[in-house]
Amino acid sequence: MSNSLKSEARLARPDDIYQVLIDAHRDLTADQSQAFNSRLVLLLANHVGDEGVIAEAVEAAGKGL
Amino acid sequence: MSEDTAPTDFTYQPSPDQSAATxxxxxxxxxxxxxxxxxxxxxxxxxxxxxxxxxxxxxxxxxxxxxxxxxxxxxxxxxxxxxxxxxxxxVTWKKGKVFFGEEQLYAFDLLPEEGxxxxxxxxxxxxxxxxxxxxxxxxxxxxxxxxxxxxxxxxxxxxxxxxxxxxxxxxxxxxxxxxxxxxxxxxxxxxxxxxDFKGQIFKDRFLIADVIMKADFPTERWFWFDPPFNKGQSALLHKQPDDVWRIDLQLGWDADPEEERKPEKVIPRLKAMLGEDVEFELEWVSVYTFQCRRxxxxxxxxxxxxxxxxxxxxxxxxxxxxxxxxxxxxxxxxxxxxxxxxxxxxxxxxxxxxxxxxxxxxxxxSTRSTDFITPKSDASRAFRDAVLDLAREHDFARKLVNSGRLSLPSTYSESGLNSPDSKGFIGQMLPGAPCADAPVTFDGKKSWLLHHLGGDFCGLYFARSDETAESLAQLRGSLAALEVPVRLVPIFPPGSDVPAGALIDSAQLMAEARYDARPGSFYMIRPDQHVTARWREADPQAIRGALNRALGKGLVAAEAEAEQEGTAA
CATH class of the missing domain: 3.50.50.60 (FAD/NAD(P)-binding domain)
Structure with missing residues (x-):
């Protein structure tokens, strides 16, 4: 049974994580940022490992674009 | 004439058909x-x-x-x-390597199992x-x-x-x-x-060159992303017989196909790859654009x-x-x-x-491989490069590297010729699957399972422990009497009392394992060596029904039904 994408708050310290993401891009060019984000998505997608959850996340991320 | 050569040029000869009145x-x-x-x-x-x-x-x-x-x-x-x-x-091969830049990302083996x-x-x-x-x-x-x-x-x-x-x-x-x-x-x-022949054309050009040279690269498929000798592009090296090597160099969409075909352009590219001192001769050169369509x-x-x-x-x-x-x-x-x-x-x-x-x-x-090798957008390229970068350290990313997913036969799992699968089987040999090979013994000699299957309809039958020459003859007779005869191919485990004309499984029981068989299991095999039905026991009535389906008679019935419905509506 496939899990579904969790939308409730799961991060104990959301501001810290947000800052980690922003900081990671601080010294990067636009191209490097794109490379970074691509790597991060792949690493996290593999960690999630659930095709259903990833498909839901892809759909949620694309909303309105 | 030696065994390893055969004529390549032939002569036109008029046929009597050409002067027939009609x-x-x-x-x-x-x-x-x-x-x-x-x-x-x-x-x-x-x-x-x-x-x-x-x-x-x-x-x-x-x-x-x-x-x-x-x-x-x-x-x-x-x-x-x-x-x-x-x-x-x-040239027999089963191994390959994928490189990124000068570094080897991973190696693969396409047929890791014996038998x-x-x-x-x-x-x-x-x-x-x-x-x-x-x-x-x-x-x-x-x-x-x-x-x-x-x-x-x-x-x-x-x-x-x-x-x-x-x-x-x-x-x-x-x-x-x-x-x-x-x-x-x-x-x-x-x-x-x-x-119409519809599909997708990929905006990229590739140089394909077959060169004759003495070289000691291994008999493996080598694929490079962004090699030093073809920066920002890909390359492929493959060995053929007679010291011929296939080289495939990605050129990009802007390359001029006429120019790139010329030896004065091709030779420096190949030297950059093979080394300045390597002597080679061009056998065949072509510049390609790839398409996927049907x-x-x-x-x-x-x-x-x-x-x-x-x-x-x-x-x-x-x-x-x-x-x-x-x-x-x-x-x-x-x-x-x-x-x-x-x-x-x-x-x-x-x-x-x-x-x-x-x-x-x-x-x-093929489209997915080509999308990986020739990314169509900036985002696609960024993901591709991210995969290659991550593949150096992360095992999961190596699975995402796509330099070609090499040809495997299709399993016709949706085919209308198949009979519904029996419960309780595991493994690959479901209805529609191409039969797996296995080493067997036949008539006291080493043989291969696939040599005994196909050509006509076959019943691959894993003998029961109480099987006798009589019970086998009875089954053989009932299969042979079908409208389109089904040839019985019985297989016994080694060490049993085996009647003449039966196969013997290997000591490792490879056939039994590959077909998830138990004593009595029966596989109905089409003439093209695809499974069409299987059961835990050979039931003549079920076999007759499966044969009718595999002969397309179910398709006639479905058609008639559809027509009937059409009339009713």
Whole structure:
């Protein structure tokens, strides 16, 4: 049974994580940022490992674009 | 003539058909004497069918073209009597490496398990493949192979096809019950019928060069992303027999195909790759753009499209000629049974059903590989590069690297010819799957399971522990008495009391394991070595029903039902 994408708050310290993401891009060019984000998505997608959850996340991320 | 060479040039000879007052009618006419057309002719001849093969040229292929022949293609050619010659001449390989820059990302092995007669792949120039196959074709008086016969007209009528051929002696006409168009990616038949060949063209160009050189690279498929000798692009190196090496260099969309074909452009590129001091000779050079596309329907009335005329893929994955050989493997037994009146016309419908399914699988795989090698957008390139960068350290990313997903036969899991699967089986051998090979003993000698399956309908029967010569004879008799006889292929575990004519499984019980068999398990195998039904015991009534389905009789019923509903509505 496939899990579904969790939308409730799961991060104990959301501001810290947000800052980690922003900081990671601080010294990067636009191209490097794109490379970074691509790597991060792949690493996290593999960690999630659930095709259903990833498909839901892809759909949620694309909303309105 | 030595065993490892065969003639490559042939002579046009006028046929008496050319001076006939009215078009002479033949049961089957094949257009194109490439690998697919020749294999189709052999398969028909093996079944005692007469066939005319027409080719617009009088030689085998110019240039190596297709070079990678898959295990399944070799198994098919083995059934047609050419397998050993191909394997003997070819370069056997199963391993490959993928590089990123100067670094090796990973290595793979395509056939890690033992106990298969045929290797995962051989590399062999298409001209050798064709020459060996023609040599076999010429041994069959059923095959009337006519060189320099160019198709210039087709009249596809309900009652038959009339073809117009142009020869050195002028035009003549032929009539055919069925016509097989094996005339390649630029199919004349397709053009004459005005059929669309829809799909995707990839905006990239590749240089394909076959060079002759003495080199000691291993017999592996080597693929580079962004190598130092072809910055920002990809490269492929592959060994063929006779010291010929296939080199494939990505050039990008802006490359000028005419310029890039010139030796003064090609040679420096190759030297950058092979080293300044390496001596080599160019055998064949071509600049390609890749396409993935197929006909909407592989059958048009009495005309069947087989091979590249029906579907075209990029070469990454070796899914072109290999899938074409699977087309003929699928079609010819059906055509034979329909021609002999043992199966209804509706059986022929399953050719498109099954092979279009396979073509879509091949196109999907080939498109994905090409998208990885030739990213179409900035985001696509960023993801591709991210995969390659991560692959250095992270195992999961190596699985995402796609330099070609190499040809595997399709499992026709959705086919209307299959019977519903029995409960409780595990593993790969579900209805629709191509049969796995396994080492066996037959008549006191080492043999291979696939040598005993196919050609006609077979019942692969894993003998019960209380099996006797009488119980076996009874089953054999009931299968032989069916409308289309099913040949019993009994297999026993080693060490048991084995009646004459039965197979013995290997000491490791490979057949039993690969078929998830228990004593009494029964597999019904189609003439093309695909499973069509299986049970835990041999029930004659179930076997009869499965045979009827596999002969397309279920398709007739479904059609009648649909028509009935149509009338009711």
């Amino acid at each position: 078009p002479v009618r033949h049961p089957v006419v094949i257009i194109g004497a490439g690998p697919v057309g020749l294999a189709a002719a052999l398969d028909l001849a093996k079944r005692g069918r007469k066939v005319v093969v027409l080719d617009d040229d009088n030689t085998v292929s110019t240039g190596s073209r297709a070079i990678c022949w898959s295990k399944r293609a070799l198994e098919i050619m083995d059934r047609l009597g050419v397998g050993d010659a191909l394997v003997e001449k070819g 298969h007669r045929m290797p995962a792949f051989i590399n062999l120039q298409q001209y050798h493949f064709e020459a060996f196959t023609v040599r076999e074709v010429l041994k069959h008086p059923e095959i009337d192979l006519r060189w320099n016969n160019r198709l210039v007209g087709v009249d596809n009528k309900k009652e038959g096809v009339t073809l117009t051929l142009e020869t050195p002696d002028g035009e003549y006409r032929l009539a055919a019950d069925y016509m097989l168009a094996a005339d390649g990616a630029r199919s004349t038949t397709r053009r004459l019928l005005g059929l 006909l909407e329907k592989f059958r048009h009335g009495r005309i069947f499209f087989i091979g590249d005329s029906a579907h075209q893929v990029s070469p990454f994955g070796a899914r072109g000629a290999n899938s074409g050989l699977q087309d003929i493997d699928n079609l010819i037994w059906k055509l034979d049974l329909v021609l002999s009146g043992k199966a209804p016309e509706s059986l022929l419908k399953s050719y498109h059903e099954e092979r279009a399914f396979a073509a879509d699988e091949n196109i999907l795989n």
